[in-house]
Amino acid sequence: MVGLITHIQRFSIHDGPGIRTTVFFKGCPLACRWCHNPEAVTDRAEVLFHAERCAGCGTCIGVCPQGCFTRRRGATSFDSAGCDFCGLCIEHCPSGALAWSAVAKSAGNVLDEVLKDRVFYEISGGGMTLSGGEPLRQSGFCRELLGRAKRAGLHTALDTSGCVPFESIRNVLARTDLFLYDIKFVDSGLHERFTGSSNELILENFRRLGRSGKAMIVRIPLIPGVTDRSENLEGIERFVHKYAKGTIIEKIPYNPLMEKKYLMLGKKSPIGRVLPKRLAKRERRSESARSSGSEVPW
Amino acid sequence: MDIPDILISRLEEDTERYSGWLRTLDPAIDPGLMLAGPFQSPEYPVWPRPHDNFHFPLGMRKLLALGFAGIRKAARARAALHKGNRKAYLRLIERVYGELARTADRFAHAASAAGRPELRRLCRAAATRPPETFREACQLYWLATVFRIATSTVGRMDRHLWPFYRRDLKAGRITPEEARGLLAELLLRFEKRGAGRGDTLQNITLGGRSAAGKDETSEITYMILELALERRYIEPKINVRLHGKSPQRLLDLTAGLQLRGTGICTVYNDDTIIDGLVRYGRPARIAADYCADGCTEIILDGHGETAFRYIDCVKAVEHTLFNGAENVPEKKSLPYYSLAQEPVDVKPPVARGIETGDFEAMETFEDFYRAYLAQLRHQVEVMLSAPYSSDENPLRPVTAATMPQVLEKAREPYRNRACWHTYGLFIGSLAAAANSIAAVRSLVYEKKSVTRKALLEALSDDFEGHPLLRQCCLEAPKFGNDDDAVDHIAADIAKRFAAWVKRHSDRTGRPILPGLYNHLFHHTAHYVGATPDGRAFGDPVGEHISPTPGTTRKGPTAIINSVSKIRTAEHIFGSTLHLNIPAASLAGAPQPAGILKSLTRAFCKKGGCVLNVNVLDTAQLVEAQEHPERYRDLVVRVWGFSYYFVGLSREMQDHVIARSKEPWSA
Numbered sequence: 001m002v003g004l005i006t007h008i009q010r011f012s013i014h015d016g017p018g019i020r021t022t023v024f025f026k027g028c029p030l031a032c033r034w035c036h037n038p039e040a041v042t043d044r045a046e047v048l049f050h051a052e053r054c055a056g057c058g059t060c061i062g063v064c065p066q067g068c069f070t071r072r073r074g075a076t077s078f079d080s081a082g083c084d085f086c087g088l089c090i091e092h093c094p095s096g097a098l099a100w101s102a103v104a105k106s107a108g109n110v111l112d113e114v115l116k117d118r119v120f121y122e123i124s125g126g127g128m129t130l131s132g133g134e135p136l137r138q139s140g141f142c143r144e145l146l147g148r149a150k151r152a153g154l155h156t157a158l159d160t161s162g163c164v165p166f167e168s169i170r171n172v173l174a175r176t177d178l179f180l181y182d183i184k185f186v187d188s189g190l191h192e193r194f195t196g197s198s199n200e201l202i203l204e205n206f207r208r209l210g211r212s213g214k215a216m217i218v219r220i221p222l223i224p225g226v227t228d229r230s231e232n233l234e235g236i237e238r239f240v241h242k243y244a245k246g247t248i249i250e251k252i253p254y255n256p257l258m259e260k261k262y263l264m265l266g267k268k269s270p271i272g273r274v275l276p277k278r279l280a281k282r283e284r285r286s287e288s289a290r291s292s293g294s295e296v297p298w
Numbered sequence: 299m300d301i302p303d304i305l306i307s308r309l310e311e312d313t314e315r316y317s318g319w320l321r322t323l324d325p326a327i328d329p330g331l332m333l334a335g336p337f338q339s340p341e342y343p344v345w346p347r348p349h350d351n352f353h354f355p356l357g358m359r360k361l362l363a364l365g366f367a368g369i370r371k372a373a374r375a376r377a378a379l380h381k382g383n384r385k386a387y388l389r390l391i392e393r394v395y396g397e398l399a400r401t402a403d404r405f406a407h408a409a410s411a412a413g414r415p416e417l418r419r420l421c422r423a424a425a426t427r428p429p430e431t432f433r434e435a436c437q438l439y440w441l442a443t444v445f446r447i448a449t450s451t452v453g454r455m456d457r458h459l460w461p462f463y464r465r466d467l468k469a470g471r472i473t474p475e476e477a478r479g480l481l482a483e484l485l486l487r488f489e490k491r492g493a494g495r496g497d498t499l500q501n502i503t504l505g506g507r508s509a510a511g512k513d514e515t516s517e518i519t520y521m522i523l524e525l526a527l528e529r530r531y532i533e534p535k536i537n538v539r540l541h542g543k544s545p546q547r548l549l550d551l552t553a554g555l556q557l558r559g560t561g562i563c564t565v566y567n568d569d570t571i572i573d574g575l576v577r578y579g580r581p582a583r584i585a586a587d588y589c590a591d592g593c594t595e596i597i598l599d600g601h602g603e604t605a606f607r608y609i610d611c612v613k614a615v616e617h618t619l620f621n622g623a624e625n626v627p628e629k630k631s632l633p634y635y636s637l638a639q640e641p642v643d644v645k646p647p648v649a650r651g652i653e654t655g656d657f658e659a660m661e662t663f664e665d666f667y668r669a670y671l672a673q674l675r676h677q678v679e680v681m682l683s684a685p686y687s688s689d690e691n692p693l694r695p696v697t698a699a700t701m702p703q704v705l706e707k708a709r710e711p712y713r714n715r716a717c718w719h720t721y722g723l724f725i726g727s728l729a730a731a732a733n734s735i736a737a738v739r740s741l742v743y744e745k746k747s748v749t750r751k752a753l754l755e756a757l758s759d760d761f762e763g764h765p766l767l768r769q770c771c772l773e774a775p776k777f778g779n780d781d782d783a784v785d786h787i788a789a790d791i792a793k794r795f796a797a798w799v800k801r802h803s804d805r806t807g808r809p810i811l812p813g814l815y816n817h818l819f820h821h822t823a824h825y826v827g828a829t830p831d832g833r834a835f836g837d838p839v840g841e842h843i844s845p846t847p848g849t850t851r852k853g854p855t856a857i858i859n860s861v862s863k864i865r866t867a868e869h870i871f872g873s874t875l876h877l878n879i880p881a882a883s884l885a886g887a888p889q890p891a892g893i894l895k896s897l898t899r900a901f902c903k904k905g906g907c908v909l910n911v912n913v914l915d916t917a918q919l920v921e922a923q924e925h926p927e928r929y930r931d932l933v934v935r936v937w938g939f940s941y942y943f944v945g946l947s948r949e950m951q952d953h954v955i956a957r958s959k960e961p962w963s964a
Contacts, residue, residue, distance in 0.1 A: 011853030013887045019855065019896055055769040094747070095769035116780055117855045119903055124896030253886060 002104040003141035006040045006133065008113050011120075014252075016157035016178055016217075018126025021114045023145070025132035026102035029163040031196035032184065034223045036255040038262055040133035045102040047089060048264050049078040054097035060089040068266065080266030101265070107145040115152060127155030129180070134161050139168035146175035159219075162202035162209075169205060179216045181206060184227055186235035194226060203239065210244030218249045301383040301710050305689045309390050312348045312694055317397045319343065320445065325401075325408035327417065332433075332483050334405040334421050335440045337490035342447045349603075349691045352446070352499050353592035354720075355453030357600035357700030361442055362435055362458060365428035366402060370395035372705045384708040391699045398696070399425045402441055432462040432472055436480045440487055446696065449491055449498040451592045452534060453599040456504045456519040463518055478521050485525050485534070492533030496636055496941040499592030503599070505548055506539030507568050509582035513541070515548050523551040532562060532933050532940055537590040540902055541568035553895040559881065559913030561935025564594050564874070567902040567909075571596055574867035574907070578800075579808055584718055593938020594842075594908050595722065595813060595872035601702060602711060602719035603693055605686045606871070608816055609647050609723070611731035611791060612826050612839060614673040617651025618666065619754060622673070624649060625827035627760050627835050632824060633947040635936055644821040648677040658750045663743040670735060674791070675798055678723065682802045682810060686721040687712045712805055721804045722871030725795055726816020728864075729777040729840040732788035733831035733849065737774035740783070741830075757828045760835045771832035778845025780856035785863045796868040813871030814843045814864070817937040820949045838956040841937055842874040847956035854879060854897055862904035874908040875901070876935060878957045881915035910935055914958035919943065923951055 004026040012022040027043040028035075035041060039048060047068075054076050060069040066082040069089065076097075090098045114128050121127045128149050135142050135158060146156050158172060159180040183202065185191040191199035209216065218240050222228040233251075240247050262269040322340050364372060370392050377388035406421035420437040429435040436459070443452070459481075466472035492498040504519045526536050538552045555563035568586075575585035580598065589599040597604045616625050631641035654669035687693075693711050698704050703716035711717045741748040748767060756764035775784040792814060799812040816822065819841040827835050833846065840846040843861055850857055854877055866873040877897065884890040894911055901909045912935050922929035926944035934943045934954050943951060 009853075011855045011883075013883070013893050017888075019893060019900075053769060053773065055766040057766045095766055096773040097769075116859060120855050120858075120896060120900045123899045123903065124893065126896075 001141050001144055002106050003110065003138050003145065004043070004045065004102045005105050005110060006037075006102045008110065010117055012129060015129040015131060015159060016127070016180060017155070018124035019117070019120040020126040020129050020157070021117055022129040022131050022159075023110055023114065023135075025130065025135040025138055025142075027137045028133045028161065029137065029197065030134070030161055032221075033194050034221065034226070034254070036221075036261070037133065038265055038267070039101040043137070044085065045100040046085065046265060047078075047080060047083055047087075048099050048101045049076075049266060050097045050099070050264065051075070053095055055095045057094060059092050059094060060098060063088045063092045078266040083266070107141060107148055110145055111148050111152065114149065114154070118152075118154075121154060125155070127157065127177070129157040129159060131159035131180075134164060136160050136164040136168040136172070139164070139171045142172050143175065146172055150175050162205045163197060164201075164205070166205050166208055169209060173212060173214065177215060179209060179214055180219055181209065181216050182219050182221070183236050183240070184221060185232055186239050187232070190232070206240075207243045210247075216244055216247050218247055219252050220249065221252045221254065223254055301387050301713075302689050303383065305692045305710065306383050306386050306390070308348050308690065308692055309387070309695060313390050313394055315343060316394065316447075316694070316696065319447070320397050320401045323401060323404075323444070325405045327405075327408050327412040327414060329412070332417075332480060333437050333440050333487075334409055334417055335437075335444050335487075337487055338493070339444050339447055347691055348694050349687075350447070350450075350694050350697055351592075351603075351605065352448050352450035353595075353606075354597055354602065354604045354697075355451050355589065355599055356442060356446065356697055357702070358439070358442070358453055358458045359600055360700045360702075362438060362462075363428055365426070365438065366395050366399040366424065367426050368428050369699050369705065370399060373699065376705055376708055380708045387695075387710055388705070388708055391695045391705070394695045395699065398445055401445065405441070429462065432459065432466045432477055433480060435459055435462040436484060440484065443487075443491075449495075449500050451499050451501045451590065452488075453503060453589045454506070454587070455502040456516055456522060457506075457514060457599075460516040460518045463516075474517065474521075477518070478525070481518070481521050482525050482529070485522070485529060485531060488534040489529075489531040494532065494942060494945070496936065496945070497592075497634075497939050498533060499939075500534040501537055501590040501592060501594075501938075502534045503537040503539060503566075503589035505544065506566075507541045507543070507572075507586065509572065509586040511541075511543070513543055513545065515545055520547060520551065523548070523555070526562075527551065527554050527558075530558075532560070532942075535590075535939055536563045537566060537594070538563060539566045539568050539588075540898070542902075549895050549899070550891070552898065553891040556894045556898070556911040557891050557913065560933035561876070561910050561912040561940045562933065564590065564908060564910045565898055565902075566590070566596070567906055569902065570867045570905050570907050571870065574870040577867070578811060578870055580718060591720070591872075591938075593815075593817060593872075594874045594910065595720070595815060595938070596870060596908070597720040598718045600700065602717040603687075603697070603701075604720040604722070606722045606724060606813070606815075607647070607681050607686075608818075609674075609677040609681050609725055610727050610816070610822055610826065611674055611725045611795075612727035612734065612822065612829060613646045613648065614651065614670060614677060615731050615734045615829060616826055617673040618654060618670045619657045619757065619830075621656055622651035622653045625757060626825060627827060630824040632821060632949055635820070635947060635950050636941070636945055637947050638945070639947070644818075644825045646822070646825045648680050652676045657754060660750070663739045666738060666743070667735065671791075671794060674725075674795065678795065678798045681723055682799070686804055686810075687719070715806050717806070719804060719806065719808075720811060720871060722811040722813045723799050723802075724813045724815040724871065725792075726814075726819060726841070727822050727826075727839045728788050728792060728814055728843060729846045729849075730822075730826075730829060730831060730833060731791060732777045732784050733774070733846060734829045734833075735787050735791075736776075736784035737771050737830040737832070739787075740774045741770055753830060757830070760828045761832075768832050768834075771830055774831065776831070776845065776849040776851075778850040778857045778860045779852050780859040782863075785860045788860075789864045792864045792869060796865075811871040812869050814866070814869045814873035815871070816841055819937070820947075820953050823953070824949070838953045841876055842872075843869075844874075844876040844878075847878075847953065848959050850960050853883075853960075855900075858897065858901050858904060858906065862901075862906060865905075866907040867905065869907070872908060874910055874938075875906060876910050876912060876957070877901075878912045878914050878960065880958060880960060881913050881918075884913060912957070914954070916955060916958040919951070919955045919958055923955070
């Protein structure tokens, strides 16, 4: 069995305890407007354009049958709207600027990469985290990978949107030491408006997972003016502690770096659509300054 | 073996000058301080010859056991047993130490005149007998430090002072608070003595284990580290020896210092280093007594002196491609490291290689690599053709007398096998060399996407007009990404280099020690032209065993894995990894200190030697470059020391910024 993986991130220190390696899965049931992993949303690999690695040779302009590439002000520019995923551009790019956003990998293959940092997990109490996208859309592969990891003695965590049939969760329950469970809204209307789906399934799965007694950390992405309103945060807290008492709730700061990822996908950034204009401006500024919100540890 | 005349006559000259210099010391007593002795020493008239490079510590244990007067007495007693130059040598030591005792006595008089009877007693003790209490030991410690002319490395300070503290504590002569106060004053004195001058060589080494594996961390260790955390000094530089059974408290304090981000704290892995030193013939007991030299090289505390030379492995790549010639677009003049210094012409240790043939005629990668090794070997042989120590430049009596068996056997240290000197040869720029060789292998010989002719042209043009070829070079495998394709090249170069160096020996018949280290990496960047790794002339070259700045994509665990493929225990003179962690990647992590602690422990477990962690924030550094007035106190690691970022030369600032910009942090 193979899984469609966008990337494997080592030295992951925000996705569960200790130093971890996070495996990012392709495909997601939600379409959150603020998505900070847009390369993981669709279920198929698309073309990624690394502008900083482009030497401007123009090979892609010549080979693309759909005319996705153009030259603008001396630099190559990418618009994925007409892309039919033929991959000719990637095949011909001499400088490594074009690549697939995801690659099919076997569980053994992924685990080999993960095990390279075993010493770090052992010392720090870390392990492997599956994230995405929604890893449980590839539940069978998750099950195999998690099983292999457990046999290798690793701590396992799984980051899920919860927006999957409970079957998919049950499938991996015994092999997952910790669930990182994302909750965005308690209000179903808001959830539907901002993510494209209602949240009934997510909340129901949370109740069932809570009853299983499995270790969980609930994560709320703090989107300025959207999810970070106090009535939403308090509502989530009430809900979480009603069904899984004592569960830790982590608030994840908004990641302003996502804009660059949309450009890599040849898409327009949704930032203006998600946030009120004034906020969007501020976010853009902070992206260029790179220092906002980060606690400098000295 | 007798002592040659030239050595004696040089030392006589030096003793005269040195005694005169001691008499210029102002014994002013500072009413606000507990100990006597100035922070700064007066300027020495001529840059020391006879030899003291200040990269090795005094034999502090011997000095604390005998005192100035005791060494003088021992020299006198031994001199009576010898004839000729050996007698003359001991007489010189007697004279110098007599002068040291008299100088200490001048401080006693000054203390008396200042109405400080207790301080007078301390200085009097320093002048007349070995220290008996912790307080007396601290006083002698400082006087000996100041009497050594310039700032120098200190050695295992906690081990030197611990026996005095333990005795006093048992006898009820001191409280922990009093001891802490005295240590705080010593640290303050080192800070003031360094006066923000950067490469002061003031290194203290703390912690560690004995040869038998017993942990030697003490209350003094903790006090010094806690003070260092509290005071935020940039001097002295802190070096912590860790091993498999280091106490948690030591690991926590170390991580606390690492997290500060200034690189002031360097970690040494006893388990690799002691074993490595033993393999190079050091007795286990002496190997376990290692410490940091003036930078982060490894030497033996109080057992001998040190000297180093270095060559560049990336320069050898240039020599291989250009048949022994250089490919430098322009000659540069740069400061040593600080803005305040006058620029000097930068030049490689070995400018010209040998003729290994035309690169265009090298049909296989093996041909190319063989030629490369010949070029590197050539540099090694050139550098090791002359001996390290010279009778015309002998070790000064003041330092020599504190070394093993110098008094007892009337043997000067260069010919004394009871002394364990550390003479080393470094190769720097290992990452740049391995990256370049990996790029040639991948592009020219495997993928064949670049012809040898095209590569030479692009390098001659400093990549100007060859953006695509350069991009291909940049995409080739890079050291520091846990990629065997390039890591094994680095490991192979390192292994061969160590084998060549080992065959050479110093005057005591012991092998020259190899190391993976380079202190003038920003000069290297300006005396090596464009290289096949995609580096243009002037682009940064990595320091020590660290990856080239800006070339790692997988983060610190991959960097540590890459480094651990090199047998650093063979490069026992030092192979320091500067591990740069972008501040942004730690931001929001639940326990950043715990993460650094884990990285440090994993580095040691994987057999690493020396680790220096930096936490850097690109945006902050760029802003500091533009508005230096706002960042006067921003401290960063340079090579064997940390310094104010805004005081660094522009090239060195750019190097540090490049280090902070690892793509994996984005």
